[in-house]
Amino acid sequence: MRPEAVAAVIDGMARWANPSSPHAEGRAARRALEEARARIAKALDWDGEVILTGGASEALGIALRGAGRYETIVTTVEHDAVFRVAEGNNRIHVGGDGLVDTRDRSWLLAALDPLEATDRFVIQSANSETGVLQPLDVIDARRREDWIGRRITLLADCSQSAGKLPLPPADLIVVSAHKLGGPPGIGALLVRDLSLLTPTGGQEQGYRGGTENLPAALGFAAALEAPRDWFDRAVALRRDLDAVVRGNGGEVIADASPRIATIAAYRLPGRSAAAQLMRLDSAGFAVSAGSACSSGTLKTSHVLGAMGIEAKAASEVIRVSFGWTTTADEVERFAAAWKAMA
Numbered sequence: 001m002r003p004e005a006v007a008a009v010i011d012g013m014a015r016w017a018n019p020s021s022p023h024a025e026g027r028a029a030r031r032a033l034e035e036a037r038a039r040i041a042k043a044l045d046w047d048g049e050v051i052l053t054g055g056a057s058e059a060l061g062i063a064l065r066g067a068g069r070y071e072t073i074v075t076t077v078e079h080d081a082v083f084r085v086a087e088g089n090n091r092i093h094v095g096g097d098g099l100v101d102t103r104d105r106s107w108l109l110a111a112l113d114p115l116e117a118t119d120r121f122v123i124q125s126a127n128s129e130t131g132v133l134q135p136l137d138v139i140d141a142r143r144r145e146d147w148i149g150r151r152i153t154l155l156a157d158c159s160q161s162a163g164k165l166p167l168p169p170a171d172l173i174v175v176s177a178h179k180l181g182g183p184p185g186i187g188a189l190l191v192r193d194l195s196l197l198t199p200t201g202g203q204e205q206g207y208r209g210g211t212e213n214l215p216a217a218l219g220f221a222a223a224l225e226a227p228r229d230w231f232d233r234a235v236a237l238r239r240d241l242d243a244v245v246r247g248n249g250g251e252v253i254a255d256a257s258p259r260i261a262t263i264a265a266y267r268l269p270g271r272s273a274a275a276q277l278m279r280l281d282s283a284g285f286a287v288s289a290g291s292a293c294s295s296g297t298l299k300t301s302h303v304l305g306a307m308g309i310e311a312k313a314a315s316e317v318i319r320v321s322f323g324w325t326t327t328a329d330e331v332e333r334f335a336a337a338w339k340a341m342a
Contacts, residue, residue: 001223002181002324008222009183012215019212020203029214036217040188043224044167044175049191051204052217056159056176057081059189062207063155063172064120065198074122075100076306077132079157082122096308098132098254102142120153125168126160129303129319130254131263133161136168153196159187161260163224164231171196177216181324182223186216230324235261237331238322244335249342253304253317265304267317268341276318276341283337288319 012032017025019033041050053059056079064072064085072086076093094100100123121143126133136156143152156170163180167173173190177183191197194205202209238261242252245266253265268276273289280287289301304314320334 001178001183001219002226004226005182005219005223009215009219012218016214019214033212033214033217036214036221039221040217040224041190043221044162044190046167046173046190049194049205051189051191051207052212052220053187053189053204053208054185054210054213055178055187056157056174058208059174059187060122060155060157061085062189062197063174064122065200071119072122073119075124075134077127077130077303078122078124079128079159080302082157086122094306097257098127098130098303098307099257100134100139102135102138119151120155122155122157124160125156125158125162125165126260126263127303128160128263129301130257130265130307131160131259131261132254133165133258133260136170140169160263164228164260164262177220177223180223181226183216183219186213186220188220231261234322234324234326237326237328238262238264240328241320241331241335244338248339250338253309254307262322264320264322265317266320266338267313268338269313269316271341272315273318276316279341280318280334280337283333285334285337287321289317 015029015032017023017029019026019029021027021029037050037052041047051059051062053062060079060081064082071090073090073092074082074086076091077098092100121139123134123136123139125136136154140154143154153172154170155172155174156168157174158167159174159176159179162173162175167190171192175188175190177186177188189207194207197207199206200209203212242255242264245252246255249268251267251269253267277287277289300311300314301317304317305311309317322331
């Protein structure tokens, strides 16, 4: 967490009151909550609605609630949180580069059900395991083409990219606070038109239940307002480490694809990801295999499988993340550890 976010959470704890209570303390908390919401929108350069959630997974659930009203289309490399709420819906495949092929209309046309009038297309901005950046500007242009009167709503999962890269053009955008230096347990669903959602009653204009988390909202806003110059440093650090991996027996997954600077996936042939994790952990490096959101499991990544990487090779891939605290010295020491493994 950013120190600014930690301080904001502590301040929110110290003056906590239920923002939905009608008394003076509750009204003051409501004002602080709405100010935090406005700060979040401003920092993200978003002029639509901001629904605060318990994180990205809940935001996805709210966005896809009532999916029986429409057809949901997802790519084969989405986060497990998407598949849990969009199970059984149409899939769009990616190539070996991890990208959706947008050269013509066939990639989306094949997924459309001619009997449905409305479709919801869910796609990541940056993949959480490989860092691959999908061409959302091209996808946005394609979905606006004439589809015989059909409306295709674009839901962009920007959990990994929000606060680091500009938001893409989309109707619904998912944001996670802890991915950008904010507190865990809070995120947001950015909504262009509330009619796209199914209300359930409760808080957040009727789209979410539960007491509003004022301390976390203040921390979320503070993290977004913190300096972002570290991201340029991460670009250089990731580039340098990529070169070390390539030059010392390793493979950079989706090497030729556009990738966000904060995530890299590396394969070391002949050494399992589990063995790499243990050796690197003993050397003081915290890395992972696959997504970190699967209860600590080391199951083979569905993302790598969707890219056509065989199970044996996929089991030799680790994920390395670069944050605002990552230093050149840490990357140099990691490079030395990689060389020793290789």
